[in-house]
Amino acid sequence: MEQNQEVLATLESWNAGKPYTSVLNLELPAAIGCIRYYAGWADKIHGQTIPTHSKKFAYTVKQPLGVCGQIIPWNYPVLMAAWKLGPALATGNTIVLKPAEQTPLSMLYVADLVVRAGFPPGVINIVNGYGRAAGHALVLHPNVAKIAFTGSTITGRLIQQAAGATLKKVTLETGGKSPLLVFNDADIEQAAKWAHCGIMSNQGQICTANSRLLVQSGVYKQFIKRFVELVEAHKLGNPFDEDTFQGPQITKAHLEKILSYTKGAVEEGATLETGGGTRGERGFFMQPTVFSNVSSSMKIYREEIFGPVVAISSFDEEEEAINMANDSEFGLAASIFTRDMQRSHRVSTRLDAGMVWVNSSTDSDFRVPFGGMKQSGVGRELGEAGLEGYMQVKSVHVNVGLEL
Template identity: 35%
Template sequence: MTSQRTAFVEPRREDARFTQKRRYQMLIDGKSVEAEGGETITRESPAYADLVVSEIPRATKGDAERAILAARRAFDTGPWPRMSGSERSRILARIGEAIYEHREELAVIECLEVGKTIRQARGEMGASAEFWRYAAGHAQGLTGETHNSLGDNAIGLMLREPVGVVGIITPWNFPLLIGSERVPWALGAGCTVVVKPSEFTSGSTIRMAELARDCGLPDGVFNVITGYGDPVGQLLAEHPATDFLSFTGSFRVGQIVGGLAASNIKRVGLELGGKGPQIIFADSDLEAASDAVARSIFGVGGQACIAGSRLIVEAPARDEMLERLVKIADKVVIGDPLDENVHVGSLIHRPHLEKVESYVNAGRKAGARLVTGGERLSNVGNYYAPTIFDAVDTDMSIARDEIFGPVLATFAFETPEQAVALANDTQYGLSAGIWSRDITKAMRTIRQVRAGRTWINSAGGGAPEMGIGGFKQSGIGREMGHYGFDEYSTFKNVFMGLNPVNTPWVE
């Protein structure tokens, strides 16, 4: 049933951009290959019912091991870790340009597989290219340390070296963007990688690796395996030939893969769930704040770990803020993601749509007030209306759990201390936002909020120069900026005696 309040554009299947199913191969040791067992996984677009848009190999444990060993050989004996930073930088820059040149192709792939709008996908492809350009520019200038104050007879060095073979497991919501937050930094540090994208959205990652190969990246440096977490992703965590595991996904799966990696004393980087607070003080620019809040939670259907899913608003501004948000929700156009006028596409698949519905029903049953939304929008695809709850208690599931859907829970506060307490009342600490015209108050507040990626008078902004990562159960490690190169580096202590003393230890 279509909402009377939300504009909906029925998905159309006649678009020439998806008349042909895309058939992909994995990339192992520089070669495009099928799974050794010959099995495949088909992907139906979440936006267009029963329309198969891609087919990928269903990798076996043997396929995953071949990719890992190819990356191991490329690291141990290949040219990539031994190249100068200048040489690596030039290749990474070419890859960034190739991604930008193919941004429309890559955007269409993600539009069809993920269900996000073509406009959203285009923006992500441009940002991904910029990430590669940044990493390329800084790969040439990576440094260690010297210690020249150890006396006349000694000098100390801290040598930066690549950590080795990196396994990277990416989620279904931003496959190329999240891959581009990690892969160029790992490659720039001199590592080799094996990437395992989600089985739902593998196409853009495969194309990215193919473009990298075409740009001159040596064989075995960038491998992509496709299939299910068990056995493929699991082996990346368990295999003794991988030195580092980067995982982006749910807290539950992060616990599992982190435990598997720990059994081999393997370093891990984890970006897990979020339940982002957005604190709105009454002195804020409420027009700008409401637009940013709506974009954060309703854009891509709320399927972002940094989505601002908790609205914590100062009591005098509560009614006006809700009124503004409802008006925006009424104007949001949902539906066919290939339509240039659509703001929000489809949720990822039917089980996830049902999960979002179950949380909304639980919120109603618990006594929260449904302000707007709370319904499916079509029997075709997996579309859900922007949904806002008020009168939410902190012990409700809609207040505590990461729903990963377009569902906003609203709370009121009287003092800055109450706002901070509400913001920190979660197991997560991935993102947070503060809105106020009083920059002193905003800075004092943001310093008390336990989250790794935060904004003042903004929502979702960032730059490749700035590191990202989580606090608490939102994960460990940092990506991007110079922190990203540190993540994929290890440091060797070299103490040099300049004038060895010939006095024997034992006479």
């Protein structure tokens, strides 16, 4: 992968409309780092010896599950594959990986790299196909011991139901509607910049995207002004231009779904600060869109849009902010911006989120567990925790003197 980064970045940009420079400078280094991190774990996985009593010896063995099915999404094909391949291989499993039907290209090249790297035939198998056919067959197959899935909550529910027929292990990383809280004492410039990257990067097609901005009333207008300036300044256009920040949405159908949300937000009474439509007649280019004065009953506040659309609401007190943040069926991530470290720890413990960032947003790291609460998924990926889902623990009891 390191030797072929430019080719991979080009394919990934063609694949998903991503800005080439973002793939080359951010996504691929993260994917390569993840693979290298888990390669380092391969000879460090072991069980325990457990003291019981003098005439018995007990220990545990951690063993691979066997064949693991992995279903990856279209928003980060290579990176999400690395997140899943790394721990599965480090723990001794074999893999059948299905890319999203929208983005098959880059993973076919990864398959070639797998062969060149010297993996034995059958260890890593990449199978393209539609979710309803290939994905469904993978989930139902009796010889597949585990399914790891990243994608929508709706599909995640269906996978969990189908996996129940054979009691497969599942790891599900699904949807999100992540809040970003800005308190009066926050560094507004930094809060606005992180919020901008956290929702507008990758065309807003990010599971952890901070799509709800909850801003304390004392800095509400100041924050919106600076945030809108940043949004209007970034370049929307050709993914292969060096200064492009935002490329096209993944498909025409997805673009139309996003537009239905922006239209509905106006009808429900939200204030459109900028954007709301498309750019040009060619391509699936969605204008970065900002709504303010959003109430908790509006669809753009409650439902995952998965696009460059953000809902901004105000709050007065800390308790109100926590309640607003937790008022969601999702619980993937959250961000807090404040200079008060006591507040940051206090609030982070009360947020219904599997991950909380303080004074940053969405900058995950392959060494740190990744996963959600509530309708945002089951299990954890990344870090040492990511290994556990690919192993089973066997307990061995040895009699060294007990007699009947």
